[in-house]
Amino acid sequence: MKKTVMLSFLLVLIIGSVPLYAETEPLMPPEAALKNMARASDLLGKAVSNTKGDDLGRIQDLIVDQTGTIAFVIIGSGGVMGVGDRLSPVPWATLQAGLKPSKDRIIANLDKETLANAPMFEAKKWPNFSDSQWMKKVSDYFHSLEKPGISPNPNAR
């Protein structure tokens, strides 16, 4: 009898230890995620155009969020020699071809007018990107253009 009691205690101990152990995330992402990588420093300053061949500006910066995902690409356009630039945050997903190397430029799925009407700021006055009001404005704008998941699909519009 004593044995049974001991045994059941042991069982509780063993099973009780299960929830204390949780799997840790692998350090390396799955292989599929390792395709088409780029150095962030190479992206900065890169020219952006759309599929029609319109020149949209240059990548001025990348905004990375807490999860390590680039939420927005800051495209600078207008202005002369960096003075008077208007900067517009656009979702990363609009970079249609992603990082597919066309060495000197990146293709975005973005009309010239869409970019021109997007929320912008001046190069001298960077907004606080942690400000949810401002980010909401930007996301609302792009959400209104493209339905769910901001899929960069021109037919979705």
Added chain:
Amino acid sequence: MMKLGMIVLSITLIALGTVSSFAATTTTEANPKVAPVATPADKSLATSSAAAPAAKDGQVTVPLDRAGGQERVSQVIGMNVTDHANHKLGSVNDMIVNQDGRILFVILSHGGFLGIGDKLVPIPWNSLKANGAVDTDKNALVINMTKEQMEKAPNFESKTWPNFGDSEWGTRISNYFNSFRNDRDNAPASRPGPDNTQPAGKMIPAPATSPAPVAPAPATTK
């Protein structure tokens, strides 16, 4: 005696039932890895991974309504990297981004002189996530890694950038940081307590409550 034994048995059975049902909710359904003995290390492992809920991000599309803790890449590049004791380890040389816009590695540079002879150390983002933070006051990236550990890490020279898609290279980095992570998790004493809860800087890792915004924003509420 017999009766007492039965009572104890039934109590333990009830306890067992509740514990295991709890287990079912916390672990992923089938084959939970059974740790034979619950050591304190296991406990810290469980809690630390619970504190990093961004773990399950197969997420590809970017939720637009995420806010807070946003960093400019152009400002992170060039930032000093220090350990928790404020020793300089090097600086951020670059970041490696994939097609989905995810940052896979932060490239730390150290050694060398005026950019010559630098050693570049790729640090997996997932390893930084739970242990790295941007200290906005000091304008530095603070990571939980000693100078020694960093110096032993797989590295390359600035003239010979590796192909990060090369699985052999990836495995080497992964193995190194895994061993390093295990050491760290098994020796919680080496982790200075106050720094963990450091309030000054903006934390890069997602706080425990952040997986919520991962859900795609409702298209229109108006």
